Amino acid sequence: MNEAVILAAGCVLWRRSPESGGLEIALVHRPKYDDWSHPKGKLKRGEEAPAAAVREVAEETGMACRPGPELPSAHYEVNGRPKEVRYWAAEACGGTFTPNDEVDRVAWLSPAAARGRLTQDRDRPLIDALMAALRTA
Template identity: 70%
Template sequence: MMRRNDRGPAGGGAGPPTAPVLAAGCVLWRRAPDGGRLEVALVHRPRYDDWSHPKGKLKRGEDALCGAVREVAEETGMACAPGAPLPTLRYVAKGRPKEVRYWAAEAVHDEPFVPNREVDRLVWLPPSAARLRLTYEHDRGLIDALLDTVSRA
């Protein structure tokens, strides 16, 4: 039985844990025109001054895969063909738990990038260079998962 001074709903304590922020994105890839080697797209977000994979928060009731494809289009201006699911990342951002579902996605049309309010730069890099450019350690494992997925296709 919970006493009044115990932490919990009856005692006015912390209450239930905060629900995670739900987001989705893609590890966007293509075959380079100069020889067919695989390249990965990374985006730079000036608000955070970081390099990451295209991703963003899901809209209320939005399917995660639809949200991932939408975010790729919004951040890069490109259409993509989503493929295999990649690992889901869970971490804390701005003091809240965040859960980001990812998919491998091949760029369908390599459209010229136009900077926008969320993303000011996009680069295509070989996987080894992309690993080094990524700001967050937790994003690096997604490149390994992508390479495993593409090699099996």
């Protein structure tokens, strides 16, 4: 049964606004699904989840990041198969986004705006978890 679980990892990517110094969260737009989500993706064979999360951030946003505390995992079904996505808080530390087939836009938004833009309800609690993790860091 466990072999059927799709394993994925991602980050709630954040930075301080270059203009205001306020917290901004990066969301990615995937044209295939026409949705807004946190950067994430499936683990490659033999890959550890934290490494996959950092790789997915780089692939989807062009950003290098510094992972921090682990956030709650998401569990849901995709085409009848269970999927588990492990997430980390991660601070963006440089890079440039280049649109590609998988992700055509990245938006840096305030936590409230990011919460409103996310397509899936299950992604919203991750913003609260990030805020709590940053307060205790």
